[in-house]
Amino acid sequence: GAVVSQHPSWVICKSGTSVKIECRSLDFQATTMFWYRQFPKQSLMLMATSNEGSKATYEQGVEKDKFLINHASLTLSTLTVTSAHPEDSSFYICSARERGLLEQYFGPGTRLTVT
Amino acid sequence: GENVEQHPSTLSVQEGDSAVIKCTYSDSASNYFPWYKQELGKRPQLIIDIRSNVGEKKDQRIAVTLNKTAKHFSLHITETQPEDSAVYFCAAADAGNMLTFGGGTRLMVKP
Numbered sequence: 001g002a003v004v005s006q007h008p009s010w011v012i013c014k015s016g017t018s019v020k021i022e023c024r025s026l027d028f029q030a031t032t033m034f035w036y037r038q039f040p041k042q043s044l045m046l047m048a049t050s051n052e053g054s055k056a057t058y059e060q061g062v063e064k065d066k067f068l069i070n071h072a073s074l075t076l077s078t079l080t081v082t083s084a085h086p087e088d089s090s091f092y093i094c095s096a097r098e099r100g101l102l103e104q105y106f107g108p109g110t111r112l113t114v115t
Numbered sequence: 116g117e118n119v120e121q122h123p124s125t126l127s128v129q130e131g132d133s134a135v136i137k138c139t140y141s142d143s144a145s146n147y148f149p150w151y152k153q154e155l156g157k158r159p160q161l162i163i164d165i166r167s168n169v170g171e172k173k174d175q176r177i178a179v180t181l182n183k184t185a186k187h188f189s190l191h192i193t194e195t196q197p198e199d200s201a202v203y204f205c206a207a208a209d210a211g212n213m214l215t216f217g218g219g220t221r222l223m224v225k226p
Contacts, residue, residue, distance in 0.1 A: 004158075034214075043204060044159065044216045093158065102147045102166075102212060106158040 003027050004096050006107030013084055013114055021079045021110045023094030030096035033077035034104065035069060038091045050077050084114040117142040117209045121217025129225050134195050136220045138205035139187040147208035148181060148188045153219075154201045162203075163190070195224045 003026040013019050023033055032051050036044040048064075050056040050071035058064045066088075068080040077096075081088055091111050095104040118141040128134050140148075146167040151159035165172045165179045165188065172179050176195075181188040192199055205217040 043218045046213070046215075049213065097212075102208060103149070103161060103164065104214060105161065106151075108158045109156075 002103070002105040004030075004094065004105050004107040006094055006110055008110060009108060010111040011113070013112070015085055015114055016083055018080055018082045019084055019112060021081075021092055021094075021112075023077045023079070023096065023107050025075045025096040025098075025105075028096075028098045029074035030077070031074065031099040032097045033071055034095045034097070035067070035077075035079050036093045036095065038093060038109075040091075044093065047079075081112065084112070086114045088112065089114045117145060117207055117213075117215040119205060119207050119215045119217040121205050121220055123220060124218060125221045125223070127223045127225065128195050130195060130197060132195055134190075134192045134199070134222055134224075136190045136203055136205070136222070137187060138189070138207075138217045139185075140207040140215075141186065142207070142209050143183075143186065144210045145207040146210070147212070148179070149206050149208075149214070150179060150190050151204045151206065152201045153204065159204060192222075195222075197224050197226050200224045 005024045007022045035047045047062045048056045048058045050069050052071050052074050056069035071077040093109040094107045097104045121138045149164035152162045153159040165181050176193045178191040202219045202221050204219050206214040
């Protein structure tokens with residue numbers, strides 16, 4: 001149980017284009033999903049928290065107009081990186097949590113490379 | 116906000132030895148402390164967690180201890196094996212159940 005999938009696993013895009021990353025909870029209802037960014041050999045940095053049916057809450061320093069998050073259902077959240085630039089290249093990982101529980105389960109991550 | 120510090124940043128042990136990773140946190144209201152194992156290029160996997168009303172928890176070769184007074188918690192791995200080699204992250208959940216991660220420990224188990 002507690003499986004989270006993420007798609008795509010990797011993507012290469014040109015500077016100025018937008019990229020959408022999907023995060024799905026496969027066997028539970030994720031009332032809350034989290035989006036993290038991880039640079040090489042560094043820790044996980046929380047970007048934003050999304051609750052199903054509500055607007056996402058962004059961490060300080062994260063541009064909400066650049067990183068669009070949608071959590072339209074209890075099993076799907078999406079992160080869209082708009083007008084991507086090379087500095088947006090990173091490993092993006094989502095996690096999901098079921099209502100009333102504390103455990104967060106992570107997706108496999110998406111490696112974004114912006115050329 | 117919560118601040119979590121993790122030590123050491125790298126740890127090298129001989130196969131069969133024990134490994135200990137320590138974390139401290141700043142928010143006394145934090146009540147949930149998970150540990151994640153992340154292999155290169157893969158997702159963090161929850162390996163053990165502890166809640167603030169418990170002082171110690173064990174699962175086979177892995178154990179976690181919590182000292183609420185001192186605001187620190189530790190991961191103990193006994194009889195280490197090469198497949199234990201990975202980066203380990205501690206985390207603390209504040210009153211809003213948001214996780215703050217430590218900086219990570221790269222554990223290398225030498226055969």
